[in-house]
Amino acid sequence: MPAPLTGSCLCGAIRYTVSTPVTELRACHCAHCQKTSGAGGSVNLPITSDSFKITHGTPKRYEVKADSGRTLFRFFCGDCGSPIYSQRETMPGMVTVRAGTLDNAGDMKITAHIWTKSARPWSYIDPAAKQIPGQPN
Numbered sequence: 001m002p003a004p005l006t007g008s009c010l011c012g013a014i015r016y017t018v019s020t021p022v023t024e025l026r027a028c029h030c031a032h033c034q035k036t037s038g039a040g041g042s043v044n045l046p047i048t049s050d051s052f053k054i055t056h057g058t059p060k061r062y063e064v065k066a067d068s069g070r071t072l073f074r075f076f077c078g079d080c081g082s083p084i085y086s087q088r089e090t091m092p093g094m095v096t097v098r099a100g101t102l103d104n105a106g107d108m109k110i111t112a113h114i115w116t117k118s119a120r121p122w123s124y125i126d127p128a129a130k131q132i133p134g135q136p137n
């Protein structure tokens with residue numbers, strides 16, 4: 001998908017752009033992503049922070065110890081509750097943007113599944129994609 005990409009929360013209070021081309025997505029089946037999505041987990045774009053820009057509004061930040069033991073900041077819309085992105089405390093140079101908030105995903109594909117050991121029975125995992133039982137290094 002050619003850059004820049006745009007995205008938003010459900011109500012539109014938060015808007016953002018992604019200035020790097022993205023084709024590969026990563027699905028996370030961890031228990032936290034299941035709780036925050038209310039579904040089987042999250043589908044994400046792992047990108048550098050400097051290619052991600054909030055262009056409207058200010059997301060709320062929720063701080064939580066991830067299943068990996070590291071502190072994760074989860075950013076979401078305080079009005080409609082949509083999760084927008086997350087960031088590790090120890091890795092401020094990277095953000096993980098929720099792919100479902102993109103306005104257009106073109107021909108993006110899930111190429112890796114992480115935390116497959118906690119995947120819900122209803123979640124589809126493409127056998128051709130990379131599968132990692134826990135947190136990738």
Ligand SMILES: [Zn+2]
Pocket residue numbers: 009010011012013014077078079080081082
């Ligand atoms: Zn919103």
Ligand SMILES: [Zn+2]
Pocket residue numbers: 028029030031032033034041042115
């Ligand atoms: Zn997760």
